[in-house]
Amino acid sequence: xxxxxxxxxxxxxxxxxxxxxxxxxxxxxxxxxxxxxxxxxxxxxxxxxxxxxxxxxxxxxxxxxxxxxxxxxxxxxxxxxxxxxxxxxxxxxxxxxxxxxxxxxxxxxxxxxxxxxxxxxxxxxxxxxxxxxxxxxxxxxxxxxxxxxxxxxxxxxxxxxxxxxxxxxxxxxxxxxxxxxxxxxxxxxxxxxxxxxxxxxxxxxxxxxxxxxxxxxxxxxxxxxxxxxxxxxxxxxxxxxxxxxxxxxxxxxxxxxxxxxxxxxxxxxxxxxxxxxxxxxxxxxxxxxxxxxxxxxxxxxxxxxxxxxxxxxxxxxxxxxxxxxxxxxxxxxxxxxxxxxxxxxxxxxxxxxxxxxxx
Ligand code: ADP
Ligand code: MG
Numbered sequence: 001x002x003x004x005x006x007x008x009x010x011x012x013x014x015x016x017x018x019x020x021x022x023x024x025x026x027x028x029x030x031x032x033x034x035x036x037x038x039x040x041x042x043x044x045x046x047x048x049x050x051x052x053x054x055x056x057x058x059x060x061x062x063x064x065x066x067x068x069x070x071x072x073x074x075x076x077x078x079x080x081x082x083x084x085x086x087x088x089x090x091x092x093x094x095x096x097x098x099x100x101x102x103x104x105x106x107x108x109x110x111x112x113x114x115x116x117x118x119x120x121x122x123x124x125x126x127x128x129x130x131x132x133x134x135x136x137x138x139x140x141x142x143x144x145x146x147x148x149x150x151x152x153x154x155x156x157x158x159x160x161x162x163x164x165x166x167x168x169x170x171x172x173x174x175x176x177x178x179x180x181x182x183x184x185x186x187x188x189x190x191x192x193x194x195x196x197x198x199x200x201x202x203x204x205x206x207x208x209x210x211x212x213x214x215x216x217x218x219x220x221x222x223x224x225x226x227x228x229x230x231x232x233x234x235x236x237x238x239x240x241x242x243x244x245x246x247x248x249x250x251x252x253x254x255x256x257x258x259x260x261x262x263x264x265x266x267x268x269x270x271x272x273x274x275x276x277x278x279x280x281x282x283x284x285x286x287x288x289x290x291x292x293x294x295x296x297x298x299x300x301x302x303x304x305x306x307x308x309x310x311x312x313x314x315x316x317x318x319x320x321x322x323x324x325x326x327x328x329x330x331x332x333x334x335x336x337x338x339x340x341x342x343x344x345x346x347x348x349x350x351x352x353x354x355x356x357x358x359x
Contacts, residue, residue: 001193002068002160003034004055009064011050017062024050026217027063034069035191037184038222039204042214043240048197051214052163055195056085068160085163086153089170090145094138098129101137102151109156119155126182127151128175142170150179154186161193168203180207201241213237229283230344235351238281244311244322246281246346253278253347253354261317263296268342269356276350284311284322286344295337296321303331314338 011025020026025047032038040048053059055066057078065074073081084105092101102120111119124130127147137145150167164183168176184207187194198204204211205225213221213228213236220234221227232238238246251258256270258280267280289300289312298314298321305327312323312331321338325331347354 001034001191003070004032004161004193005065005067005070006030006032006055007065007067009054009061009066011054011059011061011063023062024217025054025061028219030219030222032193032195034193037187037194037207037209038196039208039211040195040197040214041199041201041204041211041240043199046214047217048199048214049165052085052165052195052197055161056083056163057081058085082158082160083163084153084156084159084161086149086165086167088166090142090149092137092145092148092152095136097134097136098124098140098148099133101148102133102155105152105156109158119157123151123155126154126186127179143172143175146170147175147179150183154183157190159192161195164194164196166197166199176203183207201243205241213240215240231346231353232281233353235279235281235348238283238346242283242285244284246283247287247321248279248281248348249316249319249321251278251280251347253280258347260296265296265340266342267345267347267356270358271347271354271356274347274349274354279348279351281346281348282340282344284324286341287321287323288339288341289314289323289325289331289335290337290339291332291334292337295339297336298338300331300335 006028008027008029010023010027012023014022017023040051042048050059054061057076065072067073068081099120102123103116106116106119124133127150129147137148153162168179171179180203196207210222210224211228212219215234215236221237228237228241232246235248239248249260251260253271253274256267258265258267296316298316300312300314302313304311309327310325312325314321314323323338
């Protein structure tokens with residue numbers, strides 16, 4: 001197991017990158033703690049696979065270094081890095097049996113046959129393939145083959161890190177949950193450093209201790225699910241995580257007051273005078289409907305009952321504001337204002353969060 005250090009790392013697929021836009025991965029400095037489970041979350045094309053492949057050695061970065069436990073591995077090939085990687089689509093040996101596929105990484109390392117036998121049995125149980133151990137991989141469904149790939153990724157206990165690149169894409173939905181749970185228990189049992197790439201926030205939030213959110217080639221925040229929820233460091237994090245995401249509104253901010261399209265609201269904390277494009281962000285969970293003359297004037301467009309609560313879609317000068325209301329809460333026609341719980345208001349300057357004064 002290893003701590004992974006990304007030192008001044010950046011990558012461009014172009015031979016002579018000049019502008020920042022030429023980089024698929026913008027400059028990055030991070031320590032990823034030994035034994036922690038990370039999810040790498042972001043929309044398609046934001047650079048997740050690029051970063052993962054640099055860590056595994058499939059790709060050499062155009063700039064910077066990768067260290068495993070402070071040892072520079074930047075120029076080392078994948079085989080010397082002692083990691084296991086599972087990809088989006090199955091990589092299995094068709095002519096081998098399921099058993100031999102699972103045993104392969106262990107045999108390759110010269111493990112003891114008795115140990116191999118036990119370990120393969122254990123892994124087969126985890127991926128639910130005990131009954132198929134003697135079958136050839138050829139002819140199995142894509143779903144089954146991907147489970148073999150996952151099993152092969154998990155079979156070695158002595159790896160520096162386990163890397164997963166959207167591994168459950170071809171797995172059917174009910175098995176997804178099952179396998180994710182298995183991966184989590186594997187992490188608890190062996191304490192491997194794990195990096196799990198996904199574009200699905202639910203997958204990321206349920207799997208990981210820490211979620212690394214990427215946007216446009218940049219890591220915009222590394223945090224616990226709670227930190228991503230309460231203090232999104234970038235408006236993208238607020239918008240991407242949550243259902244629905246954070247409400248973001250243009251504002252002028254001075255001290256502890258904001259003016260949003262002519263309406264003044266109190267922020268509860270001081271923010272000085274933020275520069276650039278200033279916005280406030282408030283999650284629907286910290287937003288409520290009210291009747292009267294306090295708050296932002298809105299028109300209710302739609303109320304969606306999603307079971308546990310209601311989502312109210314309101315219009316504020318052409319911008320949608322979402323409110324989460326309790327299941328039993330009555331919504332009356334005279335509710336024409338939106339008020340914020342100041343505990344949940346964040347201020348942004350050029351999309352980055354401004355820390356409140358005294359914080
Ligand atoms: P993700 O895994 O988050 O979907 P990728 O890391 O695959 O994103 O891609 C990041 C960016 O780099 C994208 O704009 C993609 O088109 C580009 N890219 C990825 N692989 C290559 C490649 N082999 N050659 C050139 N451009 C690439
Ligand atoms: Mg990818």
